[in-house]
Amino acid sequence: MIATNLRNPGGNIIGVQTIGSIEKALEWHTLALPTVKKILVPYNQSDMSASGGLEDLEKAAEKLGITLVTRRVESPAELRAVFANIPPGTGAIWLVPSNFLDSHYQLFVEASKTHKLPVATSTAVFSSINPFLSYSPDLEAMGKQASRIVGKILKGIHPGDIPIEQAEFFLKINMAVAHELGIAVPEEILRQADAIIR
Incomplete structure (x- = not known):
C-alpha cells in the first residue's frame, strides 16, 4: 500500500481500495460448495496483482482447510495445458486478480x-465474465466512487485531504452456471446474495 493513512493519504494519492475480499470470498465458496476441498488456481507470475492475491488466498485456504493446487502459467498454451491436466479430486477453479487471466477467461x-x-x-470482473460465484467489488460502483473523488478535486479540495475509499463488496451467484x-446452491446462500444471475 502506498498511503499509510487512508483518512489523510497526503501527497497526490487518491483512489478506491479493493483489499479485503479474498478470505470472505473463499468463505462464501466453502458455504456454497461444502464438499469442495481442493481448488485449482492458475496464476501468472509477472502479474503483481495475481501474486499478492495468491498469497492472500493461500492464507485463507489454510484457515479453512482447503487445498490449493497452484499452477504457474505464462501463456495461453500453458493455461490450456493446466486445464487439460486437472488433478483428480479437484472440485473448483479459482480466478485470481490478473489482467492476463481475465483476457483468457474463455x-x-x-x-x-x-x-x-x-x-x-x-x-472485480466485467459483465462478460460470469463465474459461478464472485465476492468482489462492482466495477460500475467503483467507477461512481472514483467519480465522486474526482468531483471533490475539481471543487478545489487537495487530493491528499481526500480519504481513500473502501470499495463495497457484492456476493453474486450465477444460477445459470449452477x-x-x-x-x-443452499437456500441460505441465495438469501444472502446481493445478485442472482439466472
Missing part, C-alpha cells in the same frame, strides 16, 4: 464445461 469457461467444475473469484453444472 479458457476458464471451456474448462468449467469440460470438467464440470465451477469457477469462483474475488476480483444448473448447467448440476450444483444445488
Whole structure:
C-alpha cells in the first residue's frame, strides 16, 4: 500500500481500495460448495496483482482447510495445458486478480464445461465474465466512487485531504452456471446474495 493513512493519504494519492475480499470470498465458496476441498488456481507470475492475491488466498485456504493446487502459467498454451491436466479430486477453479487471466477467461469457461467444475473469484470482473460465484467489488460502483473523488478535486479540495475509499463488496451467484453444472446452491446462500444471475 502506498498511503499509510487512508483518512489523510497526503501527497497526490487518491483512489478506491479493493483489499479485503479474498478470505470472505473463499468463505462464501466453502458455504456454497461444502464438499469442495481442493481448488485449482492458475496464476501468472509477472502479474503483481495475481501474486499478492495468491498469497492472500493461500492464507485463507489454510484457515479453512482447503487445498490449493497452484499452477504457474505464462501463456495461453500453458493455461490450456493446466486445464487439460486437472488433478483428480479437484472440485473448483479459482480466478485470481490478473489482467492476463481475465483476457483468457474463455479458457476458464471451456474448462468449467469440460470438467464440470465451477469457477469462483474475488476480483472485480466485467459483465462478460460470469463465474459461478464472485465476492468482489462492482466495477460500475467503483467507477461512481472514483467519480465522486474526482468531483471533490475539481471543487478545489487537495487530493491528499481526500480519504481513500473502501470499495463495497457484492456476493453474486450465477444460477445459470449452477444448473448447467448440476450444483444445488443452499437456500441460505441465495438469501444472502446481493445478485442472482439466472
